[in-house]
Amino acid sequence: MGDRTLEIDRVSKRFGKVTALDSVTFDVRPGELFGFVGSNGAGKTTTMRIVLGVLAADSGEVRFDGAAVTHETRTRIGYLPEERGLYPKMKVLDQLVYLAQLHGFSANEAHRGAESWIERLGLAERRGDEVQKLSLGNQQRVQLAAALVHEPDVLVLDEPFSGLDPIAVDVMSDVLREKAATGVPVVFSSHQLDLVERLCDRVGIIRSGQIVACDSVSGLTAGAASRITVLAPDAPAGWAAHLPGVRVLSENGDGTLVELAPDIDDQTVLAAALATGPVREFTRHHPSLTELFRSAVTGEAAS
Amino acid sequence: MTGRRRTVPPATAVRLVAQRELSARLRTRGFLIGTAVILAVLAGYLLFQANLASNAGRTTVGLTGQAVAVAEPLRAGAQQAGLDVETRRIADPERGAEQVRAGELDALVSGSPANLRVQVKSELDQQLEALLNGISGQEVLRAKLLQAGLNPAEVLSDVGSASVEVSAFERTDPAQGQRLVIALVMMFLLYMGITTYGSLVAQGIVEEKSSRVVEILLSTVRPWHLLLGKVIGLGLTGLTQLAILGAAGLAMASATGVLTITGIATTTLLWGLLWFVLGFFLYATVFAAAGSLVSRQEDVQTVLTPVSMVLLVGFIAGFSVVQEPEGTTATVLSLVPPLSPILMPSRIATGSAGPLEVAAALVLTLAAIAALTWLGGRVYHAAILRTGTRVSLKDALTR
Numbered sequence: 001m002g003d004r005t006l007e008i009d010r011v012s013k014r015f016g017k018v019t020a021l022d023s024v025t026f027d028v029r030p031g032e033l034f035g036f037v038g039s040n041g042a043g044k045t046t047t048m049r050i051v052l053g054v055l056a057a058d059s060g061e062v063r064f065d066g067a068a069v070t071h072e073t074r075t076r077i078g079y080l081p082e083e084r085g086l087y088p089k090m091k092v093l094d095q096l097v098y099l100a101q102l103h104g105f106s107a108n109e110a111h112r113g114a115e116s117w118i119e120r121l122g123l124a125e126r127r128g129d130e131v132q133k134l135s136l137g138n139q140q141r142v143q144l145a146a147a148l149v150h151e152p153d154v155l156v157l158d159e160p161f162s163g164l165d166p167i168a169v170d171v172m173s174d175v176l177r178e179k180a181a182t183g184v185p186v187v188f189s190s191h192q193l194d195l196v197e198r199l200c201d202r203v204g205i206i207r208s209g210q211i212v213a214c215d216s217v218s219g220l221t222a223g224a225a226s227r228i229t230v231l232a233p234d235a236p237a238g239w240a241a242h243l244p245g246v247r248v249l250s251e252n253g254d255g256t257l258v259e260l261a262p263d264i265d266d267q268t269v270l271a272a273a274l275a276t277g278p279v280r281e282f283t284r285h286h287p288s289l290t291e292l293f294r295s296a297v298t299g300e301a302a303s
Numbered sequence: 304m305t306g307r308r309r310t311v312p313p314a315t316a317v318r319l320v321a322q323r324e325l326s327a328r329l330r331t332r333g334f335l336i337g338t339a340v341i342l343a344v345l346a347g348y349l350l351f352q353a354n355l356a357s358n359a360g361r362t363t364v365g366l367t368g369q370a371v372a373v374a375e376p377l378r379a380g381a382q383q384a385g386l387d388v389e390t391r392r393i394a395d396p397e398r399g400a401e402q403v404r405a406g407e408l409d410a411l412v413s414g415s416p417a418n419l420r421v422q423v424k425s426e427l428d429q430q431l432e433a434l435l436n437g438i439s440g441q442e443v444l445r446a447k448l449l450q451a452g453l454n455p456a457e458v459l460s461d462v463g464s465a466s467v468e469v470s471a472f473e474r475t476d477p478a479q480g481q482r483l484v485i486a487l488v489m490m491f492l493l494y495m496g497i498t499t500y501g502s503l504v505a506q507g508i509v510e511e512k513s514s515r516v517v518e519i520l521l522s523t524v525r526p527w528h529l530l531l532g533k534v535i536g537l538g539l540t541g542l543t544q545l546a547i548l549g550a551a552g553l554a555m556a557s558a559t560g561v562l563t564i565t566g567i568a569t570t571t572l573l574w575g576l577l578w579f580v581l582g583f584f585l586y587a588t589v590f591a592a593a594g595s596l597v598s599r600q601e602d603v604q605t606v607l608t609p610v611s612m613v614l615l616v617g618f619i620a621g622f623s624v625v626q627e628p629e630g631t632t633a634t635v636l637s638l639v640p641p642l643s644p645i646l647m648p649s650r651i652a653t654g655s656a657g658p659l660e661v662a663a664a665l666v667l668t669l670a671a672i673a674a675l676t677w678l679g680g681r682v683y684h685a686a687i688l689r690t691g692t693r694v695s696l697k698d699a700l701t702r
Contacts, residue, residue: 052517054688075310075523085515090327102318104311146519181490 004030004065006154006185011060013046020046022209028185033176035200036189039297043209044189045082050157052079064154075103079154082159084143088132092123092142103150107272117145127300136163155179157188161195173199195291205296220292225262227285228269229257234277243272255281312584316524320532328540338544345552362431365411373416373438380434417442472600478564485568486625486652489575491647492545494618496579498611501586502540505594505607507533512598517687526684534587545579571652582644585672588679589699596694617642621649630654637662640671
């Protein structure tokens, strides 16, 4: 695959006796926001560090634009490490200018780039402060600016949203969407699944070093069992129990909650309910990413 | 999308890293205060030396009564003999005696020129005694010559022009004492400089490692460039400080009159700067390798101690080397690469290192730099991204 796709191809890594990554494979397409989720220690950070060359893989390959990632390619990646990495005693502006210059920008270009990201991320008043004197949220903004200041062709962000206030989350989301819109593949990890669900085009779920699901959010949820709340006041108890492919989860005065097997038409449930009398409510719940994630990482719904 | 490739050329990467180190260090309060403190210590030492030199050699002689007439020949004779004698006219002999007892006067001379009497606190300086005897003798001689009808001035001038002819096989350097001072100061500055800036290399590396900024840096810069830039940047900072201290020290020493051999001192300073560069490069990569093994500032001291110890041994050995700079031990020690940068400049300062020895030390040190840079670079390369527990040297070298 060419055209600026980031491919992680059967990457494996062992630390001593522990298998950290077992043939991890996924790709991040140009212009796509890819959410990388998994429990703590599942292998997200390890994967990202391998993409950046901070760690060496035992086997497998990382490719960008159809070619194996080399040191030259890595200079075109914007990286936000999980444990933040900046000089604590360096001033915000100096730090960003320095990083831009190390990526081959001239002093002038570097200054322009740094100033514009400082402005964009709301750090203008802090530009002359030492990084160690900033709040954690602001340090994180600087860290994001550091990942973006050299106009990278790929973005790899490890937990970019952790520790941010809601306003900063919005700013960060906008920036990521904007970068993706210019055709940059963006991959980030997060534990804030509602955010991932809202933001990402596709999601990869990793469990114990293995990718257990990788699809768009709707693709992931489409295959899963869906739930319906039915409020039919006149229905006798156990009215839905005999329907094929339907499992009653709860039944009380507020209604009946049933779970449908993936291939069952919800209209059969509605018809059965109407047969008992009037139906006041009929609500279909799409499983959230959080629910999918729970079942995926506990191993129930491993595809 | 721009799509342009923007990898920095190696030279630019090294320059950028070095520049950052320079500006990060030169601007700090630590650098300014450190330089000022060392300068103050240096100035204090020089003033102490100057005071010692001007007071120790000076003899104050009080003249009273007829003895006042010997003031002129006494001063002239003293100058010839290389003595620093100050004469004072004392009106009251009783008070003069008091002053001698109090130590304000070294001697009180009274009586007629032909028959001088000297009062001292405990004993009369032998040279001064000889001088006064001479003056007395000349006075007697002058009187006798007049009695014999001869011109005392002519005869005395003939007598004065007669002297032994001395031919020496070896010349003693009158400035040996000053050379010793220069050698000690230089040795101290080099030891301090290499230790301080070497430790800064290690600390800087641990700072990058503990703050994880190294992960970002190494995604665009190669480890070698990062290491080289750091070493060059800190080396230049150290060199700047040493040059400032050396030049200021030299100026102060010449101004206070402690140093009269400015030429030799300047040469020594230039040699010192060269040896600082060599010594720093010799130790910097070793310090860097040591620093790259640990991830926390608290652990730095443990890994640096063995390296600092070698420098300390050189510094301590330096004191005996300076005492006897021509001995075999001194020669051999100053040729051992890890010790050369501290010991050789001292031997050059004392004027006891031959050109061949200096050349040999330079070649050996350069070879050691090449070897240690290669080794240190390898350790650094292997250990820099391995955070967490301390990386063992064996692990770093076998990977």
